[in-house]
Amino acid sequence: MTNRLKYIAPEMSGYNKAMKVFYDVLEIVKESYEQHLETFNKEEIRDFMDVFIQKIDEAKTVGNSLQEKITIVKINSIIGVQFKFP
DSSP: OHHHHHHHOHHHHTHHHHHHHHHHHHHHHHHHHHHHHHHOOTTSOOSHHHHHHHHHHHHHHHTOHHHHHHHHHHHHHHHTSOOOOO
């Protein structure tokens, strides 16, 4: 029943508020990714996002686009959002 409430009464069910929070978090993560991408240094890994960028770069270096896609899927499932990376 709750699933249907998002269509019938999205404001009253809290669906709209939950979606706003989701997209706010998504924007923060995207901004963090872009900032990390600009300042990335493979010799100085700072955090999880740097490890993620490093793994993507390794996959590109090897030329293994399948591995890159698998890495992105893993990160998407951990973070809980969907990204499309260059």
